[in-house]
Amino acid sequence: MAAIPTPYTSAKPALKESAEDLRARIPGWGADLDPADRPSYPREQPGIETGAHWDFPERQPEKWPRERSVEHAFLTPVFGTSTPPKGASGAIRKYAYKYSEGRAAHWLLLVAADRVDATEHHVKSLATLHPDNPITETGVLSEFRRGGLSSRLGQKRADTNHQWIDPIIVAAPWVLAGLGGVAAIRALKRAAVGRK
Template sequence: MTETATPYVADKRIARRSAEDLRAQIPGWGADLDPADRPSYPREQPGIETGARWEFPERQPEKWPRERSVEHAMLPPVFGTSTPPAGVSGAIRKYAYKYSEGRAAHWLLLVAADRVDAWEHHLKSLATMRPDNPVTETGVLSEVRRGGLSSRVGQKRADVNHQWMDPIVVAGPWVLAGLGAVAAVRALRKHGTT
């Protein structure tokens, strides 16, 4: 018996399979059916006051088309609105929601969108009068002022294994961007003099 994939809906009506059928098909199914095996059982008994008062909250208005999980029929009643998807990173995020949350493609696209978003903001900062400052924002000065070397030597820290590449990862893109800017200025000067 196979079920078609449908979005999750709280009051979805499907025929329930028997406990014996589930136990035969899924190893370990029903291990918590006996109340003695469930640590939360005393709280599940009727009449015990938990203090929980929950009703479905008023739905938040949707000001732009939100990303929607294919597993759910509707958005949750409340959702974040601080950063609407924009630019290339927003397009990648919207595309990620074409995949199920159970697929690696969904999550890898969201991680890629975060990296693209970071680069978009770095490029925007270069166009302003106050670009990002990688020296102060990465905490590299505290390495010198706060005993960075002594905190690493003989401490069995996990980050010691990759600390040699941290300056390359942090400073590398900035160096490349600076070299690109110098090359662009030289090209413009050369083009302007001919």
């Protein structure tokens, strides 16, 4: 297969404009063209093998439409397949890739998709015979068994300024879900009494 000048090959893409045109249009462009101004120049000399030369790899088959950054012309030759996007979190992830990776919207949507995915899995676990157990699965018990308090006091840890809010962040979704469940049961009871 012929080398395609992309980020995935060792071939250096040709400039769309000449160096002189770029230098005239962009102040300071090409400041490092003189090898004397580049500290990495000795390693760039011809004849020094860096091991960075390779051909375009065989493309992995795409079994479903994959998310692709708008900065890339096509999907990378190899990509993960362990967790295909599904549900509301998958829709949010797909939508995030409509934005450039340089925009906050892209990353904020991906973070939101992770939170939605976690919520989807918690709700799904409640529908099974083995729901999530926040007491054992969050490591709360190890705080009492493994010296949790002593590991936080007098240790000059970087995360001590937000430790007060960590229990709230972990417990709040469970408390809110419990309150929502109680409210739903009360509403169903009222509706049943109202029908009689």
